[in-house]
Amino acid sequence: MLNLQPYADPKYFIILLLALLPLAIGLYFGKRFAWYEVLVSVVFIFLMFDGHKYHEGFALIGYMIWQWLLVWAYTIYRKKANNSWVFYGTTVLAIVPLALVKIAPAAHWTHVTTLLGFMGISYLTFRSVAMIMETRDGTIKEFNPWLFLRFMLFMPTISSGPIDRYCRFVKDINSVPAREKYIDMLSKAVHFFFLGFLYKFVLSYIFGTLLLPRVEHMAMLSAHANGGWSWWLIGVMYAYGLDLFFDFAGYSLFAVATGYVMGIEVPMNFNLPFLSKNLKEFWNRWHMTLSFWFRDFVFMRLVFMMMKNKWFKSRVTTSNVAYIANMLIMGFWHGLTWYYIAYGLFHGVGLVVNDAWLRYKKKHHVPHNKFTEAFAIVLTFHVVMLSFLLFSGFLDTLWFHQHH
Amino acid sequence: MDVKAEVVEILNTIIGEDISDQMDDDFFESGLLDSMATVELLLDLETKFDIQAPVSEFDRNDWNTPNKVIAKVESLMG
Numbered sequence: 115m116l117n118l119q120p121y122a123d124p125k126y127f128i129i130l131l132l133a134l135l136p137l138a139i140g141l142y143f144g145k146r147f148a149w150y151e152v153l154v155s156v157v158f159i160f161l162m163f164d165g166h167k168y169h170e171g172f173a174l175i176g177y178m179i180w181q182w183l184l185v186w187a188y189t190i191y192r193k194k195a196n197n198s199w200v201f202y203g204t205t206v207l208a209i210v211p212l213a214l215v216k217i218a219p220a221a222h223w224t225h226v227t228t229l230l231g232f233m234g235i236s237y238l239t240f241r242s243v244a245m246i247m248e249t250r251d252g253t254i255k256e257f258n259p260w261l262f263l264r265f266m267l268f269m270p271t272i273s274s275g276p277i278d279r280y281c282r283f284v285k286d287i288n289s290v291p292a293r294e295k296y297i298d299m300l301s302k303a304v305h306f307f308f309l310g311f312l313y314k315f316v317l318s319y320i321f322g323t324l325l326l327p328r329v330e331h332m333a334m335l336s337a338h339a340n341g342g343w344s345w346w347l348i349g350v351m352y353a354y355g356l357d358l359f360f361d362f363a364g365y366s367l368f369a370v371a372t373g374y375v376m377g378i379e380v381p382m383n384f385n386l387p388f389l390s391k392n393l394k395e396f397w398n399r400w401h402m403t404l405s406f407w408f409r410d411f412v413f414m415r416l417v418f419m420m421m422k423n424k425w426f427k428s429r430v431t432t433s434n435v436a437y438i439a440n441m442l443i444m445g446f447w448h449g450l451t452w453y454y455i456a457y458g459l460f461h462g463v464g465l466v467v468n469d470a471w472l473r474y475k476k477k478h479h480v481p482h483n484k485f486t487e488a489f490a491i492v493l494t495f496h497v498v499m500l501s502f503l504l505f506s507g508f509l510d511t512l513w514f515h516q517h518h
Numbered sequence: 519m520d521v522k523a524e525v526v527e528i529l530n531t532i533i534g535e536d537i538s539d540q541m542d543d544d545f546f547e548s549g550l551l552d553s554m555a556t557v558e559l560l561l562d563l564e565t566k567f568d569i570q571a572p573v574s575e576f577d578r579n580d581w582n583t584p585n586k587v588i589a590k591v592e593s594l595m596g
Binding site: 422 | 552561
């Protein structure tokens with residue numbers, strides 16, 4: 115049975131672009147064929163979850179019914195009242211399926227994984243939780259079942275983002291870009307597709323498929339004789355970190371480009387992250403839709419709550435607590451393993467240190483020139499790479515699961 | 519109540535420098551306002567003008583210059 119994983123091979127791109135052609139012609143002539151767009155989405159989502167992946171398909175359907183009911187019920191409730199506990203309860207219920215799927219591997223609940231897990235559950239949860247929060251704030255006032263489904267199940271971004279926002283998405287889906295603008299979007303899409311090919315099928319192949327297994331093998335061999343340490347780990351760090359970037363940035367470019375062809379300005383996910391001069395800037399350039407999601411729905415809300423209820427006297431303490439909590443939650447979201455949680459903590463502490471340095475720089479005279487900027491970029495890059503080595507889980511394999 | 523003067527004063531206090539000569543400059547782009555300072559701004563506006571400015575309403579494209587903040591506050595005071 116035909117099963118198509120998004121952006122996996124040349125065949126997928128050919129089928130995708132052929133399927134989108136009528137839509138593109140329509141948009142060029144100022145028409146958006148909503149029914150055709152939905153048909154294409156449904157077919158491609160079906161092809162993602164058919165064959166041996168059928169149980170993921172059923173999990174997706176069950177998940178969508180659950181989220182649909184929650185957001186719908188909360189919108190009705192919110193028109194009448196605004197109790198905080200109802201809001202917290204609804205948010206928790208929306209997160210429960212994802213939490214179970216994340217806990218399952220650590221707890222060895224294989225049935226839970228089979229029953230509830232499907233590719234993209236995280237990204238759908240980000241969308242629906244954001245909708246619940248925006249409904250609470252009054253930004254979203256009505257529940258439109260049709261738009262809800264189109265937003266949640268927008269085909270180009272269903273499996274791994276970028277994470278769009280409901281209000282932004284609805285504005286795009288309910289309108290047609292002017293012809294000049296659409297032509298510009300198409301030319302950007304072509305550029306993104308080719309850049310994505312370079313990233314994912316050339317650079318990520320070199321770093322991830324060719325280099326990474328070799329340096330990992332060397333690191334294993336030499337660490338075995340050296341009590342767990344090996345200079346090859348530095349090679350693993352670079353190969354893994356660069357593969358992670360080119361693979362994910364390449365994938366994100368495909369998703370954005372596909373969105374553009376469909377006349378939807380899907381937000382960008384990466385903006386030259388390795389040119390960041392500090393960690394804070396890095397998070398404004400790396401996996402941006404995720405980090406902005408955390409900024410808007412975790413960090414700012416935590417700070418808002420802590421300041422309003424005056425938990426801490428000092429502004430610095432408030433922001434430090436929020437940084438650590440924010441990044442720890444992100445670590446937990448990646449999965450319940452020591453290295454994901456350590457990765458979150460690493461970045462939380464990193465942001466606290468970074469902020470302290472920025473405050474120091476504001477008060478004292480610190481030399482600033484091209485060389486200090488270059489140094490800052492190199493330093494930030496290496497701090498980030500080190501965190502990716504932690505994130506990779508290779509240290510876990512090396513130290514705790516090496517079998518001889 | 520002079521909304522403009524009040525907003526400028528709030529922004530000056532949070533940012534720590536006089537911004538009255540950069541009323542149309544994007545303070546996110548210039549790095550003058552981070553997420554932390556943004557929340558302080560929302561809370562201060564809420565207390566000062568008795569308006570509801572929840573975090574979701576805060577769209578970085580609508581609130582990115584002093585003049586736009588003033589316009590937003592005026593519209594929220596309705």
